[in-house]
Amino acid sequence: MTEPRPTPRPIKFDPASLKFNDQGLIPAIAQAHGTGEVLMMAWMNAASVAETLASGRVTYWSRSRGELWRKGETSGHVQRLVEIRVDCDRDCLLVIVEQTGPACHTNRRSCFYTAIRDGAEVEIMAREESGEPPG
Amino acid sequence: MTEPRPTPRPIKFDPASLKFNDQGLIPAIAQAHGTGEVLMMAWMNAASVAETLASGRVTYWSRSRGELWRKGETSGHVQRLVEIRVDCDRDCLLVIVEQTGPACHTNRRSCFYTAIRDGAEVEIMAREESGEPPG
Numbered sequence: 001m002t003e004p005r006p007t008p009r010p011i012k013f014d015p016a017s018l019k020f021n022d023q024g025l026i027p028a029i030a031q032a033h034g035t036g037e038v039l040m041m042a043w044m045n046a047a048s049v050a051e052t053l054a055s056g057r058v059t060y061w062s063r064s065r066g067e068l069w070r071k072g073e074t075s076g077h078v079q080r081l082v083e084i085r086v087d088c089d090r091d092c093l094l095v096i097v098e099q100t101g102p103a104c105h106t107n108r109r110s111c112f113y114t115a116i117r118d119g120a121e122v123e124i125m126a127r128e129e130s131g132e133p134p135g
Numbered sequence: 136m137t138e139p140r141p142t143p144r145p146i147k148f149d150p151a152s153l154k155f156n157d158q159g160l161i162p163a164i165a166q167a168h169g170t171g172e173v174l175m176m177a178w179m180n181a182a183s184v185a186e187t188l189a190s191g192r193v194t195y196w197s198r199s200r201g202e203l204w205r206k207g208e209t210s211g212h213v214q215r216l217v218e219i220r221v222d223c224d225r226d227c228l229l230v231i232v233e234q235t236g237p238a239c240h241t242n243r244r245s246c247f248y249t250a251i252r253d254g255a256e257v258e259i260m261a262r263e264e265s266g267e268p269p270g
Contacts (some may be wrong), residue, residue: 029164029173036171038164041227053251085247086256088239092176094247104223111222113227115194116188120145121221 015049019091025061028093032102035083039103040111042069044093049084056081058097077101102128150184154226160196163228165238170218174238175246177204179228184219191216193232212236237263 020026025043032039043062044052048068051059058079062069072078079097086093104111106127113125155161160178167174177195179187183203186194193214197204211262220230223233239246241262248260 010257013251013254013256027162027176029176031173036230038166041162041164041222054256057216085259086249086251087176087246088241088243088248089246090182092150092246094173106223108223111224111227112220113199114221114224116219116221119188121148122145124220 006023015046015053015054017090018046018049018086018093019089021061021091025063026091026093028060028095030058030079030095030097030099032103033096033098037110038112039079039099039109041095042071049093052081052095053084058095072100075101075105076102079103148188150181150188151225153181153228154224155180156226158198160198161226161228163195163230165193165214165230165232165234167238168231168233172245174214174234174244174249177206179188184228187216187230188219192201193230207235210236210240212238214238233251 018026024045026049027041028044029041030039031037043063045061048059048061051068058071058081060069060071078100079095080100082096082098084093084095102109104113106113108125108127110125113123115122115124136251153161159180162176163179164176165174166172176200180196183196185196186203193216195204195206213235214230215232215235217233219228219230222249237244239248241248243261243262245258248258250257250259
């Protein structure tokens with residue numbers, strides 16, 4: 001009879017263990033749960049990572065306004081957190097979300113609505129209803 | 136009888152029209168064609184965007200080596216370009232790719248193999264075969 005192997009102790013996640021850039025920010029890619037659509041890329045600081053995890057509401061850092069940006073606070077186009085994933089270099093986050101309404105301030109489902117095809121820019125996504133100011 | 140409406144002239148894409156950061160770089164998110172899996176995030180400069188479009192082989196800028204990084208050149212884990220998309224602020228790219236082998240230098244399919252669950256870090260993806268040095 002062999003001893004049961006000890007279960008590896010889970011590593012407690014500490015936002016300070018991420019690699020932030022010299023402005024204290026880390027890029028965060030928002031991906032729609034279910035469809036896998038990439039919705040947007042924005043920036044987080046340690047406080048917004050912590051608030052996102054604590055509240056379950058995705059919160060970025062607005063570089064233009066210099067403040068926490070609770071996504072959808074004015075537009076209602078909130079992102080409910082499903083899961084945060086960290087990349088191998090710990091310098092980028094993938095945030096799986098349940099998106100209410102369009103993610104983009106232009107009222108498109110995703111910010112990536114312009115494709116480069118045959119050397120030209122092509123809009124591949126129509127506008128939906130109301131929006132919010134850019135972050 | 137009404138005149139036919141003129142077809143809007145396509146906007147020719149110029150890599151210089153993107154918004155690069157003060158190091159001349161733009162974040163590029165690689166997403167797998169078909170599955171929609173987010174594979175990695177790396178950086179491009181104007182030359183690597185142009186080379187990616189011209190060659191159909193995804194080429195980043197390696198910040199650690201300070202040179203063009205033709206993804207998979209040493210490992211064979213190349214990314215064939217399907218399409219580049221530009222976001223609303225023109226400061227982030229979504230690159231749809233056909234990935235050969237694992238995308239991550241740790242030999243995982245994606246670099247985002249660590250999930251934060253109940254406050255702890257959990258590995259959600261196993262290693263595959265051979266790899267390449269990080270970019």
